[in-house]
Amino acid sequence: MEILRSLYEVVWFIVLIALGVGALEGYFYYHFKFHDRRWFFPAALAAFPLAALAVSAPLSAPSFAHWLWFLGAEAVVAAAFRWIVRGRHTLPYLLLAPAFVGLALLLVYPFVFEFYLSFHDLKLTTIMMWKNTGRIPFVGLDQYIKVFTTSPLSEVTFWALLGRTLLWTFTNVFFHVLGGFALALLLNNSIRFKGVYRTLLVIPWAMPQVVAVLAMRGEFHATNGFVNIVLGKIAAAFPFLAHLGVGPVQWLSDWPLTTCTIINIWLGIPFMMVVILGGLQSISSSYYDAADIDGATYFQKLRFITLPLIRPVLMPAVTLGTVWTFNNINVIYLVTGQAGGTEQADILVSALYKAAFTYNRYSYSAAFAIVVFALLFFISVTYLHGFDAAKEER
Amino acid sequence: MASVQFKGIIKKFKDNTVLNGVDVDIKDHEFVVIVGPSGCGKTTLLRMLAGLEDVTGGDILIDGLRVNDLHPSKRQIAMVFQDYALYPHMTVEENMSFALRLRKTDKGEIDARVSEAASILQLQKFLKRMPKQLSGGQRQRVAIGRAIVRKPKVFLFDEPLSNLDAKLREEMRVEIAKLYQRLNATIIYVTHDQVEAMTLAGRIVIMNKGIVQQVGSPIEVYRKPANLFVAGFIGSPTMNFMHGRLSLEGEKLVFSNADIKLTVPPYLLSDQKKHDGREVTLGVRPDDVLVGRDGQDCSDKVDGVLEVCELLGHRENLYINVGGMRLLATVEAFFNRSPGSAVQLCFNYRNMHVFDKATEKRISD
């Protein structure tokens, strides 16, 4: 445990020093060409750790071990910059540096930190301790075991969430592509008001998602929502349908996942439509002329010309759409996230968010997040391999 | 104005050698055209002189000063790019004055130089326009104007006419020739068009596969091509080549292959005995293949069959089969014979070229 703790501190200090001190040194190297002077390297080795230590001293009490880390990291950084600045690639690296430092700090570092958290126990009762001393109890793999054995929320299990997520992703992407493809085909005809139709059809995508989802949630309200009003009127007008079970439904409490799915399909179709329409419009009409001469029917043309030719556009869009849907917290959280909201609609990522911020189980949700990420990573790698293989065949 | 020297220039892109030891001396006030087929390294050479490419080996000197590691703007050169590279977000005037403004030249000085260049190139009316609003020829002028304004030591032209249509190209060619007379500057001009090279150049540098093939005045490279490549590259229509073997028959040196047998006169190859048994290539320009009236006074005539006639106007191209060889002859229009008829032809030996088959070098005087 102590070893892991100090290992973590190694990582922490190396990251800190590499970024902070390294940027400063790089600046001096570049502007004053210090690397040409013989005394620079030893001077940097001695001077910069002192400066870095002075800056970071308030954060934690310096010790002999810290000194060693400083020197080690310093040597690494100095060597790296020496190599970079001496080489012929100074400018591109300098241009990239701000963006990649930003990404490292706000994307990579949080990722590493999450990994660290998942082996510790940070929750509502230990967070004050962490705030004050920076220490959290180390628990090893406990959190991971809990992910698979206990409920992330109050009743639903991990496996139920997983199944629900897969179902949610598949249903959504399927209807996005189907709906988007159908609308794109219709819009691809030479019809009047194409621009107007297109504009109207992308509105769900263009609206701020919070507004769109909350508005749609209102439409599914038990008594005042559009859906139930219409269903009620239908049932009243056609009694035989009412006998078959058509009538107002408690959407938000009885069918939350269905409601979320319908809302998300409504939200997602426009993006697919626009992408596919772009693909359709890039297909030269001469293919269709040739197929007409060959005597192809409408569906044959669809099958043998349209589909293969929009594949290059469709595949990335489907990939993106799958990842987005898998990771979509917005819709489910906005529909069910209020106090007393149901758990029946939660998928992996929304349960993750709720576990962290409704139930305040930080480390637990970190472990959960790592599991979800591993899952997503595994799925995408498999998928991309399949995609690449298909690409090679052609 | 300045001289330019390339000393053993080598350029490699990873393992790919583009230039392999280029040595050229360009004197002050000279108009040098570098010509060669695409991919011969001529543009790379120019870009290295401009400082846009690193030099792998060798030295580039401007006015005796080694400029290998000098920033492009410090080399006192100006370059006209193939696609003109006019800054789309600046007016013509701003384009032309950009370099001077960067150097913080005095405002009055800038105006004076821009208006001078504009008057030389008749651009006064367009100074306030954007490049987008100009025609191809006008853009070309602006690009040249941008170079003139800077008063550089050396002007570099990188295939400046290749984006213009044929008629405009001819006009601009004359313009550039006039400009040279007026500026009296050192100009290095890269092109793949041998007509541009012949008409503009004071001296021509012919390159192929990263090696300088010949340097000389247009007349020299036309009259005395140093090797097979130059002979085939310069001159239009292309020179006729005949492969065969030289042998000594009595006192006479005879060229022969399966289709033809010719006596090589001593003024072509002086030391005749030395060439006995040599494999050679004989080159004759189409103008020097004499047919019909032109060839009436010839002594040794060759029989051939007329294959195709191409009427160009005042001249006519005749494709004549001599055995298995096809020779091109250019004669005065009209050559009144139908294809398929037998013709007799002979050669103007004074303008004939003899090349060694193995080394491809010129061996005739």
Add this chain to the structure above:
Amino acid sequence: MLRKMISAFNAELDSLSSQLKDPIQRRRLFKFLLVHLVIILAAAVCVYPLLRIFSVSLRPGDKLFSTDLSLVPAGATFKAYASLLKDTMFLRWLWNSLVITIATSVIGVSLASTAAYAFSRFRFPGKKAGLILLLSSQMIPAGMLILPLFLMIMKLKLMNTYLGMIIAYSVSSLPFSIWILKGYYDTIPRSLEEAALVDGTSQVGAFWRIILPLSTPALSIAFLFNFTTAWNEYLVARVVLFSSKQYTWTLGLFELQGQYITQWGMFAAGSMLVTIPVLCVFLYSSKWLISGLTLGSVKG
């Protein structure tokens, strides 16, 4: 606009009905009607919720929970708008959103512009790895990074501040912005920079004086993308901001709808005020956004 549409529609119908006798023409008419019918239906589904919000926002206070479906309700009034601006901190929320969003976008675009330039114009060791890192960063679930970001912001004592929000948002759209800008830089001929070099700028000078001014369209698209992403963000804001004075508009609106008594009228009015400008900006820029979205993947 609408009248023009209808008259054009009528004209089309007239011309077609005159040719009804021909069976081929009849099929064409059938197809024409079908296509328009389906599209109009779909468009209605897409637009209807927005119209409903509009209609709810016009309802007088006592009829908020009616089952009335008409678009302009009886006794329509702008009272909800007035009370939204007067009784809630809506304007303050908009201001908060604006500050955070603009700061985020400026940071995001400036970081992306130089990085994209490096990717577009230079060859250097690690270029491909960098591009792959950018693409794969899109795979990391956003929900996953909220927790560590939240903890970082807490540790830095930036909870409930603009700065905390800006830090959390600043790199979220970076990979996408870099892709868009790289694609655009790639279309600018290199000879422009070379001409600038010969004219006496440094490489950085050429970027600053030539490439950046020429890339204004792409820069504004990247800016708009950063802007809309941050403008519409909800999940991070919810955990970082906790006093209603610091709320962004998304939190505020959710609060209006989520309190024990739902402020339907005010929620709808607020939604309309926020949606209309965003909608306009989005529709204007959607063409470029899409080409940016598909560009990288199609080429790769």
